[in-house]
Amino acid sequence: MPVQCGNLRSSVAVIGAGVSGLIAARELARRGIDVKVYDQKPKPGYPVRASGIFSISGLEGLGIGYKPAITNTLYGAMIYVGTKKMKVLSNEPQAYVLDRLRLNEICMEEAEKHGASIELGKRLDGETLDKIHNDSIIIGADGVPSLVASHFHFPPIHRHILTYRAEYGYSLEDTRLAELYFDKKTTPGFFAWISPESSNVTEIAVGVDSRYGNSKSAFDKFLQKRRARGIALHSKQISGSASIIPISLRKRLVNEREEVLLIGDAAGQTKPSTGGGIIFGGNAAITAAKAVAAHIRNGLPLTSYEKKWKSEFSKEIRLHEASRRIYSSKGFGIMLLIMKDLGIDSLLGTYGNMDKPTKIVKDIILRRKQHG
Numbered sequence: 001m002p003v004q005c006g007n008l009r010s011s012v013a014v015i016g017a018g019v020s021g022l023i024a025a026r027e028l029a030r031r032g033i034d035v036k037v038y039d040q041k042p043k044p045g046y047p048v049r050a051s052g053i054f055s056i057s058g059l060e061g062l063g064i065g066y067k068p069a070i071t072n073t074l075y076g077a078m079i080y081v082g083t084k085k086m087k088v089l090s091n092e093p094q095a096y097v098l099d100r101l102r103l104n105e106i107c108m109e110e111a112e113k114h115g116a117s118i119e120l121g122k123r124l125d126g127e128t129l130d131k132i133h134n135d136s137i138i139i140g141a142d143g144v145p146s147l148v149a150s151h152f153h154f155p156p157i158h159r160h161i162l163t164y165r166a167e168y169g170y171s172l173e174d175t176r177l178a179e180l181y182f183d184k185k186t187t188p189g190f191f192a193w194i195s196p197e198s199s200n201v202t203e204i205a206v207g208v209d210s211r212y213g214n215s216k217s218a219f220d221k222f223l224q225k226r227r228a229r230g231i232a233l234h235s236k237q238i239s240g241s242a243s244i245i246p247i248s249l250r251k252r253l254v255n256e257r258e259e260v261l262l263i264g265d266a267a268g269q270t271k272p273s274t275g276g277g278i279i280f281g282g283n284a285a286i287t288a289a290k291a292v293a294a295h296i297r298n299g300l301p302l303t304s305y306e307k308k309w310k311s312e313f314s315k316e317i318r319l320h321e322a323s324r325r326i327y328s329s330k331g332f333g334i335m336l337l338i339m340k341d342l343g344i345d346s347l348l349g350t351y352g353n354m355d356k357p358t359k360i361v362k363d364i365i366l367r368r369k370q371h372g
């Protein structure tokens with residue numbers, strides 16, 4: 001027997017037209033649910049003028065027609081810890097760099113094509129939210145800080161990474177590789193990266209744990225290093241912006257009584273090791289939309305979303321968190337040498353899965369079994 005819960009509102013309001021909110025709207029609309037998305041920006045796509053790195057397998061699972069947004073293909077990474085370095089390179093493409101604004105436009109077109117309505121340039125406050133909530137279930141996809149989360153008293157997100165990124169009109173020598181720099185003094189609790197956005201645009205960025213530092217001063221410090229300084233000195237800066245990435249999950253993602261759910265950055269659904277949030281948030285959007293549709297149609301509990309998402313991703317989050325602790329530790333440089341010695345660089349090149357570290361472990365065990 002279906003369980004009857006809450007007031008059973010029959011329409012849905014999604015607050016936030018980032019990728020998570022738009023995927024949720026697309027999935028609800030294609031199930032015939034009346035859904036409206038609100039965003040304060042006239043042209044959403046966060047952060048402004050940015051790109052992002054996304055695993056190909058993760059993107060495929062979100063059902064977005066993302067290909068027109070591809071600006072580069074990555075095959076691996078160079079990892080630097082002080083003077084030590086390790087190359088992880090695959091024969092197969094591992095990730096795409098996507099233009100975030102274009103990706104957002106595609107998600108918006110898909111949501112609208114399925115029947116979602118979208119209202120842009122409307123910043124919601126508590127009062128408007130209450131009015132909308134009178135007859136609509138609320139999905140908070142409003143990033144950090146989330147008005148929906150604070151208005152409906154969700155538990156806090158405890159940890160954040162502060163980032164600063166800038167784009168330069170510079171062509172990297174090898175556009176197949178992202179470069180990652182781990183240095184506790186410059187970027188405590190996180191790392192810096194130099195990434196080929198396209199054949200002629202390079203991103204330089206840093207992240208620091210909000211407890212230990214400030215992203216702009218970390219960025220200025222990183223720019224004093226030879227590699228970054230060389231790029232900045234020999235090219236024109238195109239953009240520069242600071243942002244926040246949440247890296248801990250809220251203890252609760254659903255308020256069943258009020259019929260309110262959180263997804264994406266608003267929920268803290270990112271990989272604590274890299275801050276990547278599109279694949280985790282996109283999966284949450286799909287799971288949440290299914291739960292909301294089942295709630296409206298059959299009275300099933302909204303908490304089924306939280307249970308299902310956590311059962312799929314909690315273990316992955318723990319492993320991402322463990323790898324963040326490892327790379328933030330003093331011994332990471334030595335560990336890198338040991339990993340190279342054990343051939344882990346080539347195993348990662350073959351089996352690396354950016355989203356699901358449990359898959360790497362399973363694939364390596366399977367290979368060992370197959371090869372006796």
Ligand SMILES: Cc1cc2nc3c(=O)[nH]c(=O)nc-3n(C[C@H](O)[C@H](O)[C@H](O)COP(=O)(O)OP(=O)(O)OC[C@H]3O[C@@H](n4cnc5c(N)ncnc54)[C@H](O)[C@@H]3O)c2cc1C
Nearest residue numbers: 016018019020040052053124142143243264265276277278
């Ligand atoms: C420097 C940097 C690099 C990153 N790189 C990657 C990467 O390579 N790969 C990856 O997967 N992830 C990356 N991320 C993380 C990724 O950007 C986020 O996880 C993702 O954008 C979250 O999507 P979202 O839809 O949940 O929220 P958002 O994209 O933050 O969207 C929230 C939307 O809500 C709207 N909003 C907020 N409040 C209100 C309000 N009161 N009223 C109306 N509208 C409101 C905002 O305008 C915004 O459009 C990066 C983040 C940063 C900062």
